[in-house]
Amino acid sequence: MTNIIMAIVIIAIWAIRKISLEYKVNNYPNDRTDCYKMSYDKNMNNLSYTQVKRNMVNGKYDKR
Numbered sequence: 001m002t003n004i005i006m007a008i009v010i011i012a013i014w015a016i017r018k019i020s021l022e023y024k025v026n027n028y029p030n031d032r033t034d035c036y037k038m039s040y041d042k043n044m045n046n047l048s049y050t051q052v053k054r055n056m057v058n059g060k061y062d063k064r
Contacts, residue, residue, distance in 0.1 A: 021050070024057045037061045 038061045042052050055061060 021053055021057070025053045028057055032062050034061050034063045 033056060038052060038056065041047060041055065041061070047055075
């Protein structure tokens with residue numbers, strides 16, 4: 001029984017983190033993002049889409 005509860009808790013935490021990241025990405029201002037930096041970083045460092053989204057929300061691809 002405890003295994004089922006732990007599995008549900010882990011899945012709930014994963015889902016909340018995924019929904020939170022998608023919400024942040026959807027509400028991030030597009031005019032602040034440099035698409036060239038984003039695509040260059042993704043291709044040169046072989047990043048996943050999730051890691052690119054995290055970097056974008058953290059401000060790594062902001063225009064300076």
